[in-house]
Amino acid sequence: MSDEKLYIVLMGLPARGKSTLAVRLRDAFQKSGIASRIFNNGNLRRLYRPLDETANSDFYSPENNAAVALREGFARLNMERAKTYLRSNGRVAILDATNARRARRAAIEKHLNDHPLLFIECINDDEDILHLSIQEKINLPEFAHLKDRAAKEFLKRIDYYKMIYEPLKPERNYLRIDSLQNMIIEEKHSDVIPFYERLRDYIVTDEVKNLFLIRHTETEYNVANRIGGNSKLTPKGRAQAVALGLFFKKKKISYIFTSEKSRTMDTARAICDMQDDCRIISLKEFNEINAGICEKMTYEDIERKLPHVFKKRGADKYHYVYPEGESYETMKPRITQGIKKAFFLNRRAKNIMIVGHQAVNRMILSHFLYRREDDVPYIYVPQDRFYHIVSTQDKKLFELKRYE
Numbered sequence: 001m002s003d004e005k006l007y008i009v010l011m012g013l014p015a016r017g018k019s020t021l022a023v024r025l026r027d028a029f030q031k032s033g034i035a036s037r038i039f040n041n042g043n044l045r046r047l048y049r050p051l052d053e054t055a056n057s058d059f060y061s062p063e064n065n066a067a068v069a070l071r072e073g074f075a076r077l078n079m080e081r082a083k084t085y086l087r088s089n090g091r092v093a094i095l096d097a098t099n100a101r102r103a104r105r106a107a108i109e110k111h112l113n114d115h116p117l118l119f120i121e122c123i124n125d126d127e128d129i130l131h132l133s134i135q136e137k138i139n140l141p142e143f144a145h146l147k148d149r150a151a152k153e154f155l156k157r158i159d160y161y162k163m164i165y166e167p168l169k170p171e172r173n174y175l176r177i178d179s180l181q182n183m184i185i186e187e188k189h190s191d192v193i194p195f196y197e198r199l200r201d202y203i204v205t206d207e208v209k210n211l212f213l214i215r216h217t218e219t220e221y222n223v224a225n226r227i228g229g230n231s232k233l234t235p236k237g238r239a240q241a242v243a244l245g246l247f248f249k250k251k252k253i254s255y256i257f258t259s260e261k262s263r264t265m266d267t268a269r270a271i272c273d274m275q276d277d278c279r280i281i282s283l284k285e286f287n288e289i290n291a292g293i294c295e296k297m298t299y300e301d302i303e304r305k306l307p308h309v310f311k312k313r314g315a316d317k318y319h320y321v322y323p324e325g326e327s328y329e330t331m332k333p334r335i336t337q338g339i340k341k342a343f344f345l346n347r348r349a350k351n352i353m354i355v356g357h358q359a360v361n362r363m364i365l366s367h368f369l370y371r372r373e374d375d376v377p378y379i380y381v382p383q384d385r386f387y388h389i390v391s392t393q394d395k396k397l398f399e400l401k402r403y404e
Contacts, residue, residue, distance in 0.1 A: 004194035005086045005115040009108055011099035012122035013165065014158050015133040017179035017344060021122060021203075022096040028202050028393075034091050034195065039078040041071070041097035048074070051142045057156035062164050075104060079111045086115055092195070102166045109171070116191050119174040120203075121167065126180050129341055132281065136345070177203060180344050205393055206343060206367075212248070212353045213387040215361050216263040217241045221296075222383070228288060228295035233266050240383065240404070241270035247403040248353075249274045256353045257342045259286040259360065268355045281345070285338030288357035292325025317377040328359065328377055335363040361387075369398060 008025065010018040022038045029036040045054045049070065053059055059067045075097060082093035099105055099119075109117060124130070137143070138150035146153055168174040172190040177183065182204050189196065218237035221229050233241065244267065253275050258264035260282050272278040294302050294309065303310040313320040321327040346352045356364065362379040365371075368391055371379065384404055390397035 004091065006092050006194045007082060007086070007095065007112045007115055007117040008092060008199075009095045009099060009105070009112075009117060009119045010097065010122065011105070011119060011168070012179070013100070013161050014098060014154070015130055015137060016122040016124045017133075018098075018122045019096055020344075021120070021179065022094045024207075025199065025202065026092075026094055028198075029092050029195070031394075032198070035089055036092040036094065037082075037085055037090055038094045038096055039082045039085075041074045041078055041095075044074040044077060045071070046142060052145050055142045055146055055150075055153065057153045057160065060157045060160040062160060072104070075099075075107075076111075079108060083112060083114065098161055100161050100165045102170070105168075105171060116193050117173060118189070118193050118196075118199075119168055119171050121174065121176045122179040123176060123185065124178065124180045124344075126341070128283075129180055129344055132341075132345055175200070175203070180340050182206060182340075202393065206339070207392050208343060208346075208352055209390060209392065210351045211387075211389040211391070212253075212351065213361055213364055213389060214244065214267070214353065214355045215358060215381050215383050215386075216261075216267045216355055217244070217383055219263045225298045225300070226296055227299070228291040230261050231263060233263060237263075237267075237383075238270070241267045243404050244386075245271045245274040251351055252276075253278050253351050253353050255342075255346055256280050256355060257286065257338070258282050258355045259288060259357060260284055261287060261357070264355045264357065268353075271353070271355075283338050283341060285334045285341065286354065286356050286360050289328065289331055289359040290322065290325040292322035294322055294325070316374075318373045328363065329373070331359065331363055335360060336367065339364060339367055365389075368396075 010022055012018050019040065022040070026036045026038050058064055062068065078095055078097070082095055085093050095108070099108070105119065134151055134154050138146070138154055143150040143154070168176055173193055174188050175184055176186040178185055184200070184204060217240035218234050219231040220234055221227070221231035223234060248271055253271065254277065256268040256272055256278060258268045258280060264286070265280060265282060268280045272280050294306065299310070309323065313322070318328045321330060342352060342354060354364065358381045359377070361381045362376055365379050365387065366376045368389055385400050385402050388397070388399050388401055
């Protein structure tokens with residue numbers, strides 16, 4: 001119905017992806033012609049209070065009565081603004097705050113009683129993601145004056161919220177989601193929720209506007225036809241990396257994700273050096289397949305010295321596990337986790353870049369493309385081209401492009 005309206009109230013500890021989800025939901029609704037607006041309590045704090053006050057962890061202490069009163073006042077102000085918005089032409093009001101206490105959420109339910117209301121709790125306990133998310137937050141102007149103390153202050157803020165945190169349970173309508181995995185953990189809806197199927201589907205969808213998937217450039221081991229290891233780029237490889245940097249120079253790349261291997265980081269560094277504001281993040285999840293006892297060997301060496309390994313792997317390349325190593329199949333969980341981490345950190349960025357390895361990039365491609373398991377180890381991953389991938393609810397694009 002065209003007159004349907006909805007309040008969405010986000011909750012969760014800091015750095016769990018609430019604000020990013022708010023933006024994604026707003027943009028998705030607006031793209032569908034549904035007028036939506038975000039009401040963020042943190043924005044009000046930063047607008048009406050000095051930054052050196054709101055960045056300080058003591059501002060969030062449950063025992064700081066003056067600060068508690070201020071924060072409750074900002075919450076009430078946003079409630080009133082959201083209600084006014086839906087009374088006019090707005091159709092979806094998204095309230096973005098920690099909303100850790102049940103008492104706060106009860107007040108929201110009581111005040112915003114003119115339209116259906118859905119709580120969404122964002123949960124994410126991945127330590128790597130929490131660390132990286134905090135590093136991004138403390139780079140904001142709000143924390144500039146804290147310098148080296150910024151991360152410590154933010155962690156203390158989280159601890160204060162943990163002291164009062166009460167998960168969703170008695171609320172009438174809610175979703176509890178793993179915000180890293182885009183997975184619904186629990187749901188409850190006692191009322192009819194407008195746009196529910198669309199909203200639910202959007203939450204669980206992995207979405208990337210532009211993914212540039214690159215294989216590291218030529219290495220010494222590539223030339224020698226050796227597998228694994230941690231070899232350096234050749235002069236040709238360094239030239240290819242520079243060519244990549246020049247090709248992407250006019251595109252804004254905020255982050256480049258790599259493995260922990262020097263060949264991916266060196267390739268990424270040449271690209272990053274030509275960007276205005278770019279950061280390289282190395283994830284262990286994107287490390288190349290572990291060849292176990294075959295590491296640093298050529299395929300000719302394996303065939304001659306370990307013929308049983310060569311024969312068995314050739315017969316079932318996807319499932320065969322290198323002795324003391326991995327298979328494509330056993331890589332899948334960590335590659336999927338790496339993709340989730342990259343997407344979580346880059347959800348607001350237009351362009352995402354991953355510099356990976358041959359087997360790793362095949363697994364990443366198989367995340368988006370339908371391929372039989374037996375065919376995954378043969379997906380074409382050249383070093384003189386890259387894959388451009390778009391994957392949204394409205395558009396799917398896969399293209400192999402040259403950069404030289």
